[in-house]
Amino acid sequence: MALGDNEGEPPLSDDDIDWTDESADIAASQPADCRDAEGQPQKVILHFDLDCFYAQVEMIRNPALWNLPLAVHQKYFIVTCNYLARELGVTKRMMATEARSKCPELVLLNGEDLTPYREISYKVTELLESFCPLVERLGLDENFVDITELVEKKLKKVPLPSDVSVNGHIYNQQALDTMAPDHHRLALGSHIAAEFRAAVHTQLGLTGCAGIASSKVLAKLVSGTFRPNQQTTLLPESSAQLMCGLIHVRAIPSVGRSTAMRLQALGIHSVVDLQRCPLPTLEKELGGICARRIHCLSLGIDPLPVTPRGPPQSLSDEDSFKKVSTEVEVMQKVKELVSSLLHRLHRDGRVPRTMRLTIKRFSESSQPVSRESRQCPLPTTLGQKIRSGSWDAVTPLVSLAMKLFFRLVDRHMPFHITLISVCFTNLQLCCLGTRGSIVSFFSQGSPVKPKEAPSAGSSGPTCQQGALDTSGNQDVQEASLVASAPLQQRSAPSPPPGVDPSVFWELPEEIQRELRSSAASAPVPDCPGSTASSAPRLGLGQHASREASSPAVLRPPSLALRTLANQTQSLNPSLNSPVHEVPSHVDPQVFVELPTELQGELLAEWKRETRTPPSTPPSTPPSQTLPSPKRGWSRPSKGKKLNPSNRTQVNNLLRYFKPC
């Protein structure tokens, strides 16, 4: 809104806003009114980017992988790999065969099933949300957080800029001017970022990079400056350098291949070219909206606020293949997709009103293979079956999907397709049957538009729930790091007190909701690491369950979640102990193929025998001390014992591994 007018000059637009004395006022005296409809305080945006996410998830699921070169592939190419693999020449987007030949010891895991990644991804987002409600997901491994309010809160506690320093790197090694209010804010932001990263690491076992800056573009672009597992703060005076350092316009987020080619037609290649291009010229080629947007972005200005998106608006599943050319094959694939989606839908709790089927046709000579799709409404009667979770819905859905398929493909002609995708959209919190309590639960808001996120108004006050803030004497640090329950209510349900969580989470969503709402008033005793949700204030936008949501960050994994996620992390405590090395005579490839329980036993056995895990793992992920993820996740000592038959299996395998 407040942008676009100042085109003349390079990025340093923060200087245009005369907010210095205002912020001085804020720092000195806080008449509680730090925001103004117009001269709002400079934003502090955090971009958080997990390091090689899929690989990290796999290492968490199976700690035996921890110090092995690891790559995750989908079909024929590598989607991500850990840093050990990178040292050996493996890169993203490399063909799996090439990776394998370049690095024979590489452990290659299939990452086509996104379930475990999705699950952990949402845990990260929810953890961030527990500190600050304004979190926007970007893909599975990135989050923006608008930490302006947290910074302002800290500012009131530490108004003296004197001994403030930046945590982590400063872009371009620019000197920090502790007297400059914007520097002061960003410096405080860097400490918040460090706390977030520490929390994500200790609670979820994941490392990542953070960028701290005054806008989303800048935060995102600066976050990768030092990787992995480091953070970088951008001070306003260096933003021009950051932007101009980008050689290709493609480096600007939201400038994709197509836009880049159109810019190229205008002779625009570099970011500086784009900055200098007269707006009217751009508008002619790209249209007004897009032109203004990318022009702003090229200057490091990003008017779009951090916008929490709530639960996903569609659920889809797809599979690609070399060739499918018969009706039977299609039906088989469709059935698999529909079944898995039903599973997800059931956990989500919403009911789809629309189904879409998408295919990709085989094309010679790699023409631009675009996708084609057909969609149809779903009868509400089907909705009932979907929600019931019974398998009854599969057959009608498959037959509906096949009808869509034959609107795309002439069944009398030979065909050759290479992809099928099924997507459920128009997800609705439907009336949940006849139970009064449940109906009233949802009838508060308009059932029609689950449009979501009342908290995220773009121009309004950014964080009005601050009313709940325990404004006592809390140390900002603690208040933000130790589960700040009040802010948590937006999307994270939790089991009611007195209910065994492992049972609770097995129940259907609607039953969970009923239990939760009936237990609403009882305050949950504060057990460490578990956040209590307050009364179910699920208005129109408040969705009770997000896919794969976990209510409390430290909640022990439910049986259901572990099963669904195909979690390989064993209940066996020995797997959580820092034994990360398989003996040299063991082929890691063979080892990692084994069932996890067996791996755990083997590791324990080796540990017992050698008495020493002699070489403590040379380097954990950079600079970190303990490789022990999820102390909090593993179930308390009650861990299942292996039964005798497993035991003998293990012994047999030991014999197999050991040449004796």
Add this chain to the structure above:
DNA sequence: CAGGGATCGT
């Protein structure tokens, strides 16, 4: 390009 998602705009 490749994979398996998701969102938005037209």
Add this chain to the structure above:
DNA sequence: ACGATCC
């Protein structure tokens, strides 16, 4: 229904 974009 499709294209573009992001990861």
